[in-house]
Amino acid sequence: MDLKKLISILLFAFLCFSCTNSSKTHVYSGYALGTSFKIVYSSKYSLDNIEKLTDSIFFEINSSLSTYLISSDISKINKGIDSIKVDNHFKNVFNQSKVIWKSSNGFFDPTVGSLVNAYGLGPNIDTDRVFDIDSLMNLTGFENVTLLNDRIVKKKAGIFLDFNAIAKGYCVDVISKMLIDNQITNHLIEIGGEMYASGLNRTTNTKWRVGIADPLNSDPNSYNLRLSLKNKALASSGNYRKFFIDSITGRKIVHTVNPKNGNAYSTNVLGTSVLADSCMTADGYATALMAMPLEESITLINSLLNIEAMIVYLDEEKNVKTYFTKNFENLILD
Numbered sequence: 431m432d433l434k435k436l437i438s439i440l441l442f443a444f445l446c447f448s449c450t451n452s453s454k455t456h457v458y459s460g461y462a463l464g465t466s467f468k469i470v471y472s473s474k475y476s477l478d479n480i481e482k483l484t485d486s487i488f489f490e491i492n493s494s495l496s497t498y499l500i501s502s503d504i505s506k507i508n509k510g511i512d513s514i515k516v517d518n519h520f521k522n523v524f525n526q527s528k529v530i531w532k533s534s535n536g537f538f539d540p541t542v543g544s545l546v547n548a549y550g551l552g553p554n555i556d557t558d559r560v561f562d563i564d565s566l567m568n569l570t571g572f573e574n575v576t577l578l579n580d581r582i583v584k585k586k587a588g589i590f591l592d593f594n595a596i597a598k599g600y601c602v603d604v605i606s607k608m609l610i611d612n613q614i615t616n617h618l619i620e621i622g623g624e625m626y627a628s629g630l631n632r633t634t635n636t637k638w639r640v641g642i643a644d645p646l647n648s649d650p651n652s653y654n655l656r657l658s659l660k661n662k663a664l665a666s667s668g669n670y671r672k673f674f675i676d677s678i679t680g681r682k683i684v685h686t687v688n689p690k691n692g693n694a695y696s697t698n699v700l701g702t703s704v705l706a707d708s709c710m711t712a713d714g715y716a717t718a719l720m721a722m723p724l725e726e727s728i729t730l731i732n733s734l735l736n737i738e739a740m741i742v743y744l745d746e747e748k749n750v751k752t753y754f755t756k757n758f759e760n761l762i763l764d
Contacts, residue, residue, distance in 0.1 A: 453616070453632035462488040463598055464498070465622030471609060472616040472632030483612075487604050494519040495597050497543065497590075507582050508543065508590050515580045523593050523600050523710065524577050530596075530714040531572045534730060538718035539689035541570045543590030546687055549694045563692040570689060599624045599665050599713025606709075619709075623666055626709045627659035639763065642666055645701035645742050646750065654742070656763045659705075665712035667720045668701030668742075686720040698744040699724060704731075705738040705758055715739070724753075731755060 453472040458480050460467055469480070477483070494517050496502045503514050516524075530538045544566045574585040582591070598621045606626045609617050616629035618638045627638035637660040641653035645668045657664065667686065687694045702719040706712035715737060719727045724743055731739040738758035745751050754762075 455631075455633045458484070460484075463492070463496075463601060463621060465598070467621040468619075469605065469609075470618045470631075471614050472630070473614050477609070477612055477614060483608055484605060487601065487608060490517070491519050491597065491601050491604065495523060495593050497592055497594065504591055504593065510587055512581065512583070514582070516577070516582065519600070519604070521577065521580070523596055524582075526600075526708075526710055527593065527596060527714065528572065530711070530718060533734065534715070534718040534722065535726070536572070536689055537722045537726075538595070538714050539570060539572050540591050540593050540595070541572050541575060541589050542687045542689050542692075543592035544569045544588070545692050545694070546592055547590065549687065551687070551694065567692045570692075595667075595717040596710055596714045598622050599663070599709035599711070602626045602663065602709035624664070624709050624713050626663045628661060630660065640664060642703050642740070643668070643701075654701075657761045658763055659761065661707075663706050663709035663712040664703060665706075665709060665716045666701065666703040667716040686717065688721045690721075699727070699741060700744065700750070701742040702727075703740040703758075705761070707736050711737070728753060 453474055454476075456471050456473060456476045458469045460481075462484075467484075469484070471477070492499055492502060494503050497504055497508070499505060503516055503520060506514050507516075527538070527540050531540075545563070548566055569586055569588045569590070571586075571589075574589060575591065576583045602619050602621050602624050603626065605619050605621075606617065606628055609615075609619075610628070616632050618627050618631070618640070619625060620640075623643065625640060627640065630636065631638050637658040639656055639658055641656045642664075643666065644654040699720055699722075702716045704712040704716040704719065706715065715731075715734075719731070719739060719741060722730065724741065727739075727741055731737060732755065738755045738761075739753075740755075740758050741753045743751055743753070
């Protein structure tokens with residue numbers, strides 16, 4: 431066989447091999463945890479049982495952590511049942527919440543559940559919203575809750591735990607691990623705006639490109655900016671869409687409750703976005719930064735390793751400003 435013919439055969443074989451082993455883009459989307467979700471992954475074959483696997487994860491996390499499900503472990507604990515032995519999902523979220531609570535000086539606090547309900551922002555809504563903040567503040571404080579021998583111990587019986595500010599991010603992490611366990615390392619997962627970008631988008635052989643919603647635009651498809659991500663989580667928080675006007679006081683009630691004073695009123699911080707190695711961590715800090723005074727937020731975010739942030743706020747003249755950490759800004763696409 432002459433050399434020219436041999437090269438032709440080898441080239442043909444290489445092309446065939448490349449075609450048969452090329453990745454395709456697969457998309458699976460739906461509705462869970464009270465919001466929409468989307469999974470995009472690059473793989474030669476689709477994961478045939480992805481619906482069953484993700485449904486199982488959503489079911490497990492709801493059964494453990496959903497305050498909207500009366501049969502969940504957290505709902506039983508909030509009712510005062512102290513014999514519940516919590517699962518690994520609960521323990522993972524609880525332990526990371528303690529870390530964020532401590533580092534944020536208590537501005538991230540899952541014990542604000544009673545206040546959340548009182549303002550009409552949670553599952554147990556007080557329709558007249560007439561309540562004593564001081565009395566409810568007495569039922570807050572994450573220092574009053576511990577995890578001992580897989581059981582929750584509360585120093586004050588009326589404390590209402592609420593991990594909704596971190597649970598979506600945690601669910602993103604669990605789904606990502608499931609995909610990696612199934613040898614799907616290139617994927618982008620998004621649940622209600624919280625996301626994790628793993629590996630590369632093999633369709634373009636580039637990092638995953640994601641958008642951050644514009645806090646000044648009511649259109650959820652309006653993006654403030656776009657980022658390029660690889661092996662990073664992104665979570666955002668804001669009071670620009672999740673609010674209502676209290677019919678009694680006429681004040682704007684936002685979904686972020688300040689654990690320090692019990693208020694759920696808008697501040698000069700319009701929106702936050704956080705990058706971290708896990709979506710659970712990004713989710714928790716994005717919430718904390720919404721509640722914290724701007725100066726404290728900037729000090730905190732610059733003291734943390736592997737955490738980057740963007741904060742959109744109003745200055746003293748009511749002009750919209752944006753603060754970026756350096757490594758966050760470096761990921762912004764033109």
